[in-house]
Amino acid sequence: MTNYKLLIYGYGIDGSAHVLTSEEVQKIRDFQKEAGYDSLVDLYSELPMLLEEYDHYDTNYWVASTPIATPSFRLVLLDENDEVIWEAKMEELSKTFMDDFEYPEDADDHTKLIDAFPYNEKPNILLVYEEVKGTLVDFTIESEEQPKPLDFAVTIQSMETPKYELELVDKVFFKGSQLEREYDKEHYWGKGMNVELFTLEDLDNEDEDWDDEEE
Numbered sequence: 058m059t060n061y062k063l064l065i066y067g068y069g070i071d072g073s074a075h076v077l078t079s080e081e082v083q084k085i086r087d088f089q090k091e092a093g094y095d096s097l098v099d100l101y102s103e104l105p106m107l108l109e110e111y112d113h114y115d116t117n118y119w120v121a122s123t124p125i126a127t128p129s130f131r132l133v134l135l136d137e138n139d140e141v142i143w144e145a146k147m148e149e150l151s152k153t154f155m156d157d158f159e160y161p162e163d164a165d166d167h168t169k170l171i172d173a174f175p176y177n178e179k180p181n182i183l184l185v186y187e188e189v190k191g192t193l194v195d196f197t198i199e200s201e202e203q204p205k206p207l208d209f210a211v212t213i214q215s216m217e218t219p220k221y222e223l224e225l226v227d228k229v230f231f232k233g234s235q236l237e238r239e240y241d242k243e244h245y246w247g248k249g250m251n252v253e254l255f256t257l258e259d260l261d262n263e264d265e266d267w268d269d270e271e272e
Contacts, residue, residue, distance in 0.1 A: 058201055059136075059137065059199070059200060059201070059203075060137055060197060060199055061134055061135060061136060061137070061142070061197070061198040061203075061204060062135040062139065062195060062196070062197060062198070062241075062242060063132060063133070063135075063195065063196040063197075063198050063204075063209075063229070063231075063236070064132070064133040064134075064135065064194070064195050064196075065124050065130070065131070065132060065133075065192070065193050065194040065195070065229070066129075066130075066131040066132075066133055066144075066191065066193065067124055067125065067130040067131055067190070067193065068125045068127050068129055068188065068190050068248070069122065069125055069188075069189050069190075069193040069245065070121065070122070070123060070125060070186040070187070070188060070189070070223065070225070071121075071122040071186060071187045071189050072113070072120075072121065072184070072185050072251070073113060073114060073118070073120040073121070073185055073186070074116065074118040074119050074172070074183065074185075075108070075111055075116040075117055075118055075182070075183045075185075076117050076179045076181065076182060077108070077181040077254075078181065079180075079181065081107075081181070082181045082254065082256060084107055084108075085097070085100070085104075085107060086254075088103065088107055096252070097253060097254060098250050098252045100252070101185065101250060101252050108183075113185055118179070118182070119169060119170060119172075121171050121225075122193075123171075123194075123225050123226060123227075124194060124225070124226040125224065125225055125226070126147060126211075126213050126225065126226055128146075129190075130146065131144050131145065131146060132144070132206065132209060132229075133145075133192075134198075134204060142203065143206065145206035145209075149206045149207075150207065150209045150210055150211060151208070151209060151210040171216045171225060172216060172217055173216060173217065173218040173255055174217045174218060174219060174255070175256055175257040175260060176257065177257070180256060180257035181254070181255070181257070182254070182255045182256075183252075183253075183254055184218065184253045184254075184255065185250075185252050186250075187248075187249070187250050188247070188248040188249045188250075189247055189248060190246060191243075191244050191245030191246055192242055192243055192244045192245060193243065193245055194229075194238055194243070195238075195241055195242035195243060196229065196231075196236040196237065196238065196239060198231055198236070204231065208231055208232050209229065209230065209231055210229075210230045211228065211229050211230070212226075212228045212230075213225065213226060214226075214227040218255060219255050219259075220253070220255075
């Protein structure tokens with residue numbers, strides 16, 4: 058049995074979402090106006106002070122660090138000497154689990170909800186994440202034979218917001234078994250910070266404006 062290292066290289070997000078009360082929404086907006094900030098990004102460092110029991114990596118909704126499914130996505134396989142054996146793009150992996158193995162029955166039970174679209178139960182959502190690039194995730198593979206790209210499959214999860222969606226890599230499988238993430242080889246750097254506030258009230262007002270235009 059030989060040990061291999063599998064790395065995911067490309068772009069990713071590192072951040073969180075936090076559910077706000079209406080009072081907290083107003084507090085953020087008042088602070089932004091009083092401080093003269095053009096963007097919510099400008100008050101990123103002030104958020105723990107403005108919001109009680111809030112930390113960028115300890116929120117009441119979700120915290121995530123995960124790759125984005127973009128054309129720059131790469132799986133990189135290393136040997137025991139950390140030498141690159143091969144690199145593979147998303148389209149070079151197994152297209153469906155039914156090609157060679159079945160999708161595990163309990164895999165969906167381990168999917169973390171990553172979303173930023175407000176609704177009745179969560180009407181106000183603060184989304185904070187940094188866009189990052191580099192080696193984002195690593196795994197250890199034990200195999201008697203050298204793994205091939207078609208031995209691997211990934212699942213995708215959409216992070217939806219009122220403005221856009223991001224396709225995120227959710228899970229990685231090797232011959233039908235889900236791989237456990239490790240943190241030995243991660244090395245990435247920031248490409249830009251995003252701080253956005255989405256409220257159900259704003260969505261409802263936009264819908265009303267759209268209806269008026271239709272009339």
